[in-house]
Amino acid sequence: MGLFQLLASMVFVFSVFAWVCVILFFPMFKSSAHQHPQQRLRSSRIWLYAPFWLPLVTITSSLVFSYLQNLLEQADHCFQTLSQHIHHLCGVHPPPTFDSILAWTLPFFLFSLCLGILFSLALRASRARSLIRNLIWHSNPCKLGADTWEVEQASFMAFTLGFWRSHIFFSKEFLSKIDIETLRIIHAHEDAHRNNRDCFWNSLDHSFALVYPKKIRQLLLNDLDLAREQRCDLWAARRVGCRIKVAKAITQAAQFQVLQPEGSLAIATQNIPERIRFLLRQDIPHQTLPFLPTFFIGSAFALGMGPIHHFAELVVNALLH
């Protein structure tokens, strides 16, 4: 019970620590244009979700290493300061429970916040799902591809809409004015959004970004938007075999001033100059693989064994004694 109570408190402490770090350091260390869009997308998400993953990785790795070291009898798995042995983030010697109302209320606040965000998102997604089904029912199938629909709207529209499963929509006006080659490129771009489940991730990112102040939130979301669009541009370029053609399609769509409903994803509404300049570059940066597993294993070692584990112990020590 003592260990569980301590872990809950540590989740809160590390979440606040990560939140402050994101606010202070993200503007300085945000991803650069030299990275591959996929990698930029992942690193931006690592920043965005830091208050949620960092405590879990730190605490899990601390516990795992304490068990491992105890099992292998290679070293003293507990923190030692002066002549005292202190057993805090240790599954072998759990600490006693401490009598503080904050030990439960602060983690409960964090847990409720996460649950609230997810619940609100699920509710909105479920309502939107029924409406999207209705919209599809009243739309005509489009010949450009599967699950692609034509809406009878007089404005220029081309977008991907949905939550987990998304659908591509084009307005009748748009289909009648744009040449078939450009339409295929735009469809390939939207198809990439659909295959990557970008609508789902976009909704999740926007919901969790609400925990940050407005300025940081906008920086994070702009970075994510740009990386996501660039990834789909590259996907479309691979399909048509030419990056310049995709750049041309973006400028054409921008000329028509394509409308995009909030919450949907469209080819020509965000970061157009950056995307076109990226597509026209001679060299597209390579993606270093595997980025995420390497990052999380590295973090687990660094956080579980290294000075951050000791820092955590010092924080616990200061709180308890």
Add this chain to the structure above:
Amino acid sequence: MFRLPNLALGELEQHVLEALWQKGPLPPAGVHHFLGNSTGRSINTVSSALKRLYEKGLLHREKVSHAYVYSAKLSRTELQKQFLNQIAHELGGDEPSSFLAAFVDLAETYGEDTLRQLEQLVSDKLSEGDT
């Protein structure tokens, strides 16, 4: 916070709307006849669907003799627009902007000059024959 009325329609409601678009103003019996008895729906079920659609603001109704005659308030195009507006409201998160937000942003952020310069850049690359 302002909330749009929930427009989500069931399958029967969609069939009823379709009937009214195709046939024009109809009483419940007329809609029931149009939908056919093969679906196994009673006239009361169709009547309830018409009433729900009326309450959602999608139908007009007028009392003729003892029965209401219903007609569609919105065309298919207008209904699609309403759906898009409501989806935008649901998925727009806690900072919803209007359906036209993307258009406004685009016009404000990238003027004609920027777009022309970008087009020129693309044309130059295309004429170079560089991929």
